Amino acid sequence: MNNESQKLTRQQNKKKKKKSIKKKRSAGTIILNVFLGFVLIGCIAFLSGVGLFWYYAKSAPSLDETRLESPNSSKFFALNGEEFQSIGAEKRETITANEIPPLLEDAIVSVEDRRFYKHIGIDPIRIVGSALSNVTTGGMQGGSTLTQQLIKLSFFSTDASDQTIKRKAQEAWLAVQLEKEKSKQEILTYYINKVYMSNGLYGMQTASKAFFGKGLDELTLAQTALIAGLPNAPSYFDPYANPENAKNRRDIVLYTMKENDKITEQEYQEAIATPIDDGLIKLRPGNENWKYFDNYLTEVIAEVKRKTGKDVYTDGLEVYTNIDIQAQKQLYDIVNSDQYVAYPDDEMQVAATLIDVNTGKVTAQIGGRKIPEGTMLGQNLATNVRRDFGSTVKPLMDYAPAFEYLKYSTGKYIVDEPYKYVGTNLSVTNWDNQYWGSMTLRRALVESRNVPAAKLFWDVGADKVNEFINKLGIEYAELQQFNAISSNISTEDGTKYGISSLKLAAAYAAFANGGTYYEPQYVNKIVFQDGSEETDAFNVTGEKAMEETTAYMVTDILKGVITSGTGTNASIRGLYQAGKTGTSNYTDEELSKINSPYSISPDSTFAGYTPNYSLAVWTGYDEKLTPITSEYARVASDVYRELMQYVSASVPNIDWEMPTGLTRVGIELYLEGTKIEQPAVSKPKESSKKASEESKSSESSAEPSTTTSTPPVETVPSETVEIPPVQSTPVENGDGNNEQTPQTPNTTPTAPTPAPTPTP
Structure with missing residues (x-):
């Protein structure tokens, strides 16, 4: 290669090298710029965060020592504004800083805040560790220190929806300020004395005395760990209600103590082997009046949580309820004493709900006897019972839908005759195993005949019936013709669907007020610690569930149930009221296990109403195979009568007014423009006394009639006459819509009357 070629090659290489250097410098510049950009963004974000933190911190409440010391008690007020109960305001057992047992201190710090004695109120290491743990495990581990937890309990709502960036900033700020003013031991003491410990108890010393009958310094290691672990989720880890959960939490506390070198392996093994109920004693309520309100408060607490997310145990609320204190206490006495009703034994249970028909307010309720x-906060059978309410469903599932959708009249004739559920080989039987032939719908319901009810259900159709009852707050996963005479079904997986006393009273209230359904409500307002109020969540607006004419037709018939039908035991002299009995039956298999010579049933119900109140009462036994004999089949109507008599004495006693659109002919009601049936021509027919062996006991009711049975008849088609719409006018008879002079109900207790034994 000559010199010129070499020279050219060297020049080309130099150019390539320069270009390469320029590219590297350019790439480096880009990387540097990107890095500086991120740094700048980070600085801006940091400064913005600091600015935002400071902005939020400035609006934080001031540290108030009284709020650190006092429990976040909630107060409950009755419908008249009277305070009738509180949670957390009762006397607490507290300890001082030098009285904290070292074992308890080790347990709390180990499980809640291992770096408690090293941080300044907030713990960046704990926050970062929690964040990384949540990212890698998908969990929700908290980063709050004990100091922050104390601040939250004292100044803010503990509800998850309130844990905003603003609130977290304020918690952190106050935590740092508190650490400047108080020692670690003082902060720990505030925490021990303040935390909620389940069962309406505040403070660990209070819980120790209530749970074990001794102070914190006398507890064993296992008992101390149980106490230390409760504040994390008091109700969930309640050793009385949820012993398995409580043991799991206690063992976690013990494990953290071992990991923190506070106990030995041997101590750990011995403690986790200790039964969770070791040393637990029976709890006692904080005051004597709690027994009157336990079931009602159970629903109040649940409603507040469901509608607002607030916790009455930790948020310090003033809760304004719809309870009528005097009615509630009267109901309690009726159910729990022998002054008003004769009960067969102490095991019979009663569930009852009283509702204001014009607002949906639950004014009294009891869920057990x-x-x-x-x-405290025990089982409430008035809301969670899944037993059969029997024929009380007939107005809801058969007659009202027929009036509403098919425009049937109360005078329409229907035949009570041998009948099988459509599409099945199962016979429908009546309580007396007889068939009475042709009768009006009015008489069929007053006498609670099962065959007419099943026929009406089929006439309307399950879909339309379901549509109707859904508007009354009643839902079934599956609705069949069996429900024409029974409120309870079981699906293939064994799930029970029933109607509680609460739902039944609310549904019947729509009959009482002319067709409007109100969702039952226990609370009307809550007031927060800062004085603000929440009313919108409890503002229930009624929704039209049926035509006014439908409600009146049902009411007009059910008045006769009390005056001359199966519900005469509920009669109250002078009071305008309507109601329905309900009795369930055993299956053949269940009857074979009981082997009783008497007429028996597992459930007996009465639901009734006035223009002011709706009241539904269920009676039965926790053990379904313990039967109600015919002698005590009327306990439900006894309870109804005694309470309705009491609450009706202080309100106007005015009859329902017949709405426009109805015409009364004799005692029967017709929608204007519809056909009026003439009595059917009939001839006597031999009574059918044989009950179908295929009949399921849950498909029929066993309510004895108090009227004289007419001979069963065989019918021939009836004639109909159509009349033009006319202006309805009052008629002078007991079933008319004329407003009579209000009469004061008899307030003298009526002696219970044993029910007659149904005719085989």
Whole structure:
């Protein structure tokens, strides 16, 4: 290669090298610029965060020592504004800083805040660790220190929806300020004395005395760990209600103590082997009046949580309820004493709900009878019972839908005759195993005949019936013709669907007020610690569930149930009221297990109403195979009568007015423009006394009639006459819509009357 070629090659290489250097410098510049950009963005974000933190911190409440010391008690007020109960305001057992047992201190710090003695109120290491843990495990581990938890309990709502960036900033700011003013031991003492510990108890010393009958310094290691772990989720880890959960939490506390070198392996093993109920004693309520309101408060607490997310145990609320204190206490006495009603034994249970028909307000409720002393927030059979309410569903599932959708009249004739559920080989039987032939719908309902009810259900159709009852707050996963005479079904997986006393009273209230359904409500307002109020969440607006004519037709018939039908035991002298009995039956298999010579049933119900109140009462036994004999089949109507008599004495006693659109002919009601049936021509027919062996007991009711049965008849088609719409006018008879002179109900207790034994 000559010199010129070499020279050219060297020049080309130099150019390539320069270009390469320029590219590297350019790439480096880009990387540097990107890095600086990120740094700048980070600085801006940091400064913005600091600015935002400071902005939020400035609006934080001031540290108030009284709020650190006092429990976040909630107060409950009755419909008249009277305070009738509180949670957390009762006397607490507190300790001082130098009285904290070292074992308890080790347990709390180990499980809640291992770096408690090292941080300044907030713990950046804990926050970062929690964030990384949540990212890698998908969990929700908290980063709050004990100091922050104390601040939250004292100044803010503990509800998850309130844990905003603003609130977190304020918590952190106040935590740092508190650490400047108080020692670690003082902060720990505030925490021990303040935390909620389940069962309406505040403070660990209070819980120790209530749970074990001794102070914190006398507890064993296992008992101390149980106490230390409760504040994390008091109700979930309640050793009385949820012992398995409580043991799991206690063992976690013990494990953290071992990991923190506070106990030995041997101590750990011995403690986790200790039964969770070791040393637990029976709880006693904080005051004597709690027993009157336990079931009602159970629903109040649940409604507040469901509608607002607030916790009455930790948020310090003033809760304004719809309870009528005097009615509630009267209901309690009726159910738990022998002054008003004769009960067969102490095991019979009663569930009852009283509702204001014009607002949906639950004014009194009881969910159990002879509940063990000391029970707090126990089972409420008025809301969660899944038993059969029998024929009380007939107005809801058969007659009202037929009036509403098919425009049937109360005078329409229907035949009570041998009948099988459509599409099945199962016979429908009546309580007396007889068939009475042709009768009006009015008489069929007053006498609670099962065959007419099943026929009406089929006439309307399950879909339309379901549509109707859904508007009354009643839902079934599956609705069949069996429900024409029964409120309870079981699906293939064994799930029970029933109607509680609460739902039944609310549905019947729509009959009482002319067709409007109100969702039952226990609360009308809550007031927060800062004085603000929440009313919108509890503002229930009624929704039209049926035509006014439908409601009146049902009411007009059900008045006769009390005056001359199966519900005469509920009669109250002078009071305008309507109601329906309900009795369930056993299956053949269940009857074979009981082997009783008497007429028996597992459930007996009465639901009734006036223009002011709706009241539904269920009676039965926790053990379904313990039967109600015919002698005590009327306990439900006894309870109804005694309470309705009491509450109706202080309100106007005015009859329902017949709405426009109806015409009364004799005692029967017709929608204007519809055909009026003439009595059917009939001839006597031999009574059918044989009950179908295929009949399921849950498909029929066993309510004895108090009227004289007419001979069963065989019918021939009836004639109809159509009349033009006319202006309805009052008629002078007991079933008319004329407004009579209000009469004061008889307030003298009526002696219970044993029910007659149904005719085989």
